Amino acid sequence: xxxxxxxxxxxxxxxxxxxxxxxxxxxxxxxxxxxxxxxxxxxxxxxxxxxxxxxxxxxxxxxxxxxxxxxxxxxxxxxxxxxxxxxxxxxxxxxxxxxxxxxxxxxxxxxxxxxxxxxxxxxxxxxxxxxxxxxxxxxxxxxxxxxxxxxxxxxxxxxxxxxxxxxxxxxxxxxxxxxxxxxxxxxxxxxxxxxxxxxxxxxxxxxxxxxxxxxxxxxxxxxxxxxxxxxxxxxxxxxxxxxxxxxxxxxxxxxxxxxxxxxxxxxxxxxxxxxxxxxxxxxxxxxxxxxxxxxxxxxxxxxxxxxxxxxxxxxxxxxxxxxxxxxxxxxxxxxxxxxxxxxxxxxxxxxxxxxxxxxxxxxxxxxxxxxxxxxxxxxxxxxxxxxx
Numbered sequence: 001x002x003x004x005x006x007x008x009x010x011x012x013x014x015x016x017x018x019x020x021x022x023x024x025x026x027x028x029x030x031x032x033x034x035x036x037x038x039x040x041x042x043x044x045x046x047x048x049x050x051x052x053x054x055x056x057x058x059x060x061x062x063x064x065x066x067x068x069x070x071x072x073x074x075x076x077x078x079x080x081x082x083x084x085x086x087x088x089x090x091x092x093x094x095x096x097x098x099x100x101x102x103x104x105x106x107x108x109x110x111x112x113x114x115x116x117x118x119x120x121x122x123x124x125x126x127x128x129x130x131x132x133x134x135x136x137x138x139x140x141x142x143x144x145x146x147x148x149x150x151x152x153x154x155x156x157x158x159x160x161x162x163x164x165x166x167x168x169x170x171x172x173x174x175x176x177x178x179x180x181x182x183x184x185x186x187x188x189x190x191x192x193x194x195x196x197x198x199x200x201x202x203x204x205x206x207x208x209x210x211x212x213x214x215x216x217x218x219x220x221x222x223x224x225x226x227x228x229x230x231x232x233x234x235x236x237x238x239x240x241x242x243x244x245x246x247x248x249x250x251x252x253x254x255x256x257x258x259x260x261x262x263x264x265x266x267x268x269x270x271x272x273x274x275x276x277x278x279x280x281x282x283x284x285x286x287x288x289x290x291x292x293x294x295x296x297x298x299x300x301x302x303x304x305x306x307x308x309x310x311x312x313x314x315x316x317x318x319x320x321x322x323x324x325x326x327x328x329x330x331x332x333x334x335x336x337x338x339x340x341x342x343x344x345x346x347x348x349x350x351x352x353x354x355x356x357x358x359x360x361x362x363x364x365x366x367x368x369x370x371x372x373x374x375x376x377x378x379x380x381x382x383x384x385x386x387x388x
Contacts, residue, residue: 028054028079030086037386041335041349043318045386048353051083051370052380058372059358060107060174061380062120066365070141071372071380072122074104080141080149081380093151095137098127101167106134107359109174109181111209118142121157121181123172131163134170136183138211157211158226160185160200169201173238173308175245180214181207182245182261186234191270194231202269203230204238204247204261218264231267231292233275237308237325244341248308248325251275252284254300258325259293260341268292274300297336297343304329306374307359313367315384326357326371333357333371354381 030052039046057074064070067084076097080089097105103125111119118140126135136158139151169186176182187194187202194202197220206228208214218227237248237258245261255275259267272292273285288294299305307326311319325334331352337345350357355373362369369383 026054027090028052028088030081030083030088032083032086035381036353039350039353039383039386042347044316045388046349047384047386048350049382049384050379051382052081052088053377055372055378055380056376057104057358057374058378058380059105059172059374060122061359061361061370061372062108062110063361063364064110064114066363069370069380070108070110070120072105072108074106074374075099076105078105078108078122078151083382089147089149091141091149091151093139093154095124095126095154095156098125098132098167100125100132103132103167103170106170106172107174109176111138112176112178120151121174121176123174123183125170125172126159126163128163131165132167132170133163133188134160134172134183134185136174136181136207155211157181157207158183158205160188162199164188164190166190169234171232171235173236173247175238175240176209177240179209181209182228182238182240183207184232184235184238184247184249186232186249187269191233194233194269195266195271197225197227197230200225200227202232203227204232204235204245206263216263228263229261229265229267231265231269231271233269233273236306239308239310239323241310241312242321246308246310246323248305250304251298251300251302253278253281254298254302256299256302256305257295258297258305258323258336258343259295262293265293266291267295274298275302296341302329303327303332303334305334307357307361307371309360309362309369311362311367311369313362313369314365315367315369324360324369326360328356328358328374331356333360350383354379 035048078091106123139154168189171184171186205226235249252275323336358374359372
């Protein structure tokens with residue numbers, strides 16, 4: 001009897017192992033679910049709704065229309081999500097992604113004429129010969145007869161230089177207007193490179209929408225480069241609105257910055273910073289230097305900012321023209337009221353409600369706020385007014 005039980009146990013265990021080995025990874029689930037109806041702010045009571053669960057470290061999002069949104073996972077997946085129909089489609093055709101450390105598939109944005117040309121832009125960490133760096137690519141989003149989505153006519157528009165063996169500070173945020181595309185680049189763990197315009201690390205680069213080099217960027221060796229501004233540590237917030245380019249970046253142990261980006265300007269890192277060394281706590285640079293742009297706002301202690309939106313929507317009329325910053329460290333949103341390019345009011349909300357906030361965007365028609373939480377089981381969360 002003992003022998004028979006032992007044999008049955010082996011067979012049953014083998015079946016379990018076999019099932020696990022052949023099982024496909026679970027896809028994220030699109031399902032509207034109320035998380036909270038009791039979020040208070042100075043202007044509005046808010047309702048939180050989970051839209052998608054089970055996302056693996058989501059990083060960027062771009063709305064096609066009010067109900068359809070593209071979402072990236074840092075691990076290398078791209079999804080098209082239909083919020084109204086509660087459907088999720090995997091988009092095929094991505095290039096190989098270096099998903100190590102802070103690298104992976106990063107931000108995504110739509111061409112201004114996306115409805116006509118179907119062109120998207122996306123940033124990602126790539127690897128060549130064991131070395132890594134940030135790349136910006138473009139492609140067309142197409143749907144076949146089986147209603148499956150894929151990227152076509154993929155083209156790399158930009159590659160940061162040089163590639164090195166590092167998994168830190170890729171930057172990767174994208175901002176667009178009707179003429180240019182802007183891409184943020186961290187210092188890739190080499191802080192002094194942010195002051196060296198002969199490489200592109202620690203900068204904001206600007207390209208024409210077709211990838212060509214525009215006039216007006218910084219000149220390097222008498223040639224116009226792709227560098228628009230420099231002296232950045234690791235920018236993960238970038239938005240163009242009201243003829244202004246806003247950016248925020250991580251500082252070390254303090255000195256997270258919010259900046260208004262202007263062409264040719266040095267934003268200081270690592271010479272000018274409120275940040276401190278991780279091990280010793282010593283100052284890294286000066287808090288102010290001549291010829292170097294001071295931040296519009298700085299956070300000490302650090303909030304680890306990621307994701308930036310300039311609000312223009314209908315859902316929250318009192319918040320129009322204000323900036324919204326996601327925070328990874330304190331798991332909150334920071335609302336910043338601006339007047340004459342100065343911060344005149346600040347409010348923190350949503351702290352510890354949903355997780356580490358990686359990205360924030362408004363929907364194009366109704367103006368709901370959507371956030372991505374950067375977790376192994378991350379979410380797409382919708383924020384709207386609670387009409388009591």
